[in-house]
Amino acid sequence: MISKDLIGTKNEAARVAHEDDYGSLGRQLARRGVEIETLTARAMAWSVAIPTWGVGTGGTRFARFPGLGEPRNIHDKLADCGVIQALTKGTRTVSPHIPWDKVSDYNALRQEAASYDLGFDAINSNTFQDQLDQEATYKFGSLAAADPKARALAVAHNIECIEIGKALGSGALTVWVGDGTNFPGQQSLGGMFRNYLEAMGEIYAALPPQMSMFIEHKMYEPAFYSTVISDWGSSLMAAQALGPQAKCLVDLGHHAPNTNIEQIVARLIHVGRLAGFHFNDSKYGDDDLDAGSVDPFRLFLVFNELVEAEGAKGFDPAYMIDQSHNVTDPIESLMGSAIEIARAYVQASLVDRKALAEAQAANDVLGAHRILKAAYLTDVSPILAEARVRQGGAHDPIATYRASGYRAEKAEERPMVKGASSGIV
Numbered sequence: 001m002i003s004k005d006l007i008g009t010k011n012e013a014a015r016v017a018h019e020d021d022y023g024s025l026g027r028q029l030a031r032r033g034v035e036i037e038t039l040t041a042r043a044m045a046w047s048v049a050i051p052t053w054g055v056g057t058g059g060t061r062f063a064r065f066p067g068l069g070e071p072r073n074i075h076d077k078l079a080d081c082g083v084i085q086a087l088t089k090g091t092r093t094v095s096p097h098i099p100w101d102k103v104s105d106y107n108a109l110r111q112e113a114a115s116y117d118l119g120f121d122a123i124n125s126n127t128f129q130d131q132l133d134q135e136a137t138y139k140f141g142s143l144a145a146a147d148p149k150a151r152a153l154a155v156a157h158n159i160e161c162i163e164i165g166k167a168l169g170s171g172a173l174t175v176w177v178g179d180g181t182n183f184p185g186q187q188s189l190g191g192m193f194r195n196y197l198e199a200m201g202e203i204y205a206a207l208p209p210q211m212s213m214f215i216e217h218k219m220y221e222p223a224f225y226s227t228v229i230s231d232w233g234s235s236l237m238a239a240q241a242l243g244p245q246a247k248c249l250v251d252l253g254h255h256a257p258n259t260n261i262e263q264i265v266a267r268l269i270h271v272g273r274l275a276g277f278h279f280n281d282s283k284y285g286d287d288d289l290d291a292g293s294v295d296p297f298r299l300f301l302v303f304n305e306l307v308e309a310e311g312a313k314g315f316d317p318a319y320m321i322d323q324s325h326n327v328t329d330p331i332e333s334l335m336g337s338a339i340e341i342a343r344a345y346v347q348a349s350l351v352d353r354k355a356l357a358e359a360q361a362a363n364d365v366l367g368a369h370r371i372l373k374a375a376y377l378t379d380v381s382p383i384l385a386e387a388r389v390r391q392g393g394a395h396d397p398i399a400t401y402r403a404s405g406y407r408a409e410k411a412e413e414r415p416m417v418k419g420a421s422s423g424i425v
């Protein structure tokens, strides 16, 4: 783990400059009628979940270049997520993936996570790849497959995930299926959707009352001609057909380029079906780049909708990162993304909503836009740093992590797995 002494020493070295920056921002915000402590309190309360698979190095269809000291199992993954939480203090839960994170004793796993100050967020099922000696194949689909054996297997797997989720204290099951077709005529488009709804109905029936079902849509890949749950419309149709515990999860990368995602968010909030997010960034497709690295303004606009919706009945989205780290140290990428996501949240919290409503009512187009931009252009870094430091985290998480030598230590402890493993993980 990262020593508290190291965090303390690094924070102390940055203290005088930080206090100067925090004080200066506080005075600037006070002139704008904003109390900085309100924002710092919000930043301290903020948290985004880390996906357990995110701490391993990702890959593409072409290759995977493994990193040093990669986690070998869920126990290593929890340790890495613990480092992220210790330094950022804004990643209090992890989102597990079954069967990758399967263990024999989930109570012990829950306690192990708690020892790192971590709880469990939504549990993810996996019917997009075959496991060893599986009775039927998912090659042609899972919940929507033509083969009833494949559908039954996928239903049973999801019900098992619900049971594991209950043991871990997870509040939701996230279902994403890659089901679809690669050729026109391969399957009936309507028939696949009907199969999917029927199978999802069986899973839904196994949900305990406090558990939600998150439906994740994705436009394409691995199927490239048609995908069963390709967009938020299909996702919402499924959620409405299933019942009130089913909601729609928005992965920022799962849309056509230039899609107005913040408007989709507003629609799902309106209908009370916004499950939450998988945060990442993209340029062309489901690129799984680091959140806020390419288009931080879009991230801000999504949060602008979320902050506006605060207090609405039943509004309680789950926030999670979902990225593939192919060329960076995953711990550094995840810390950077957690900070960028918190930044967008705090910036959106700065929007003068009363002035914005007035400008909108008066059709003051540029005035309204300038109100959003004023919030977006405010450098809230000192607030984010203050929130971390007050909770015992690092003023600069990535610099402190680099100084800790954690990765080099893990490279010794966790020998690299040899072999030509490739593909998306």
Ligand SMILES: [Mn+2]
Pocket: 216, 251, 278, 322
């Ligand atoms: Mn996702």
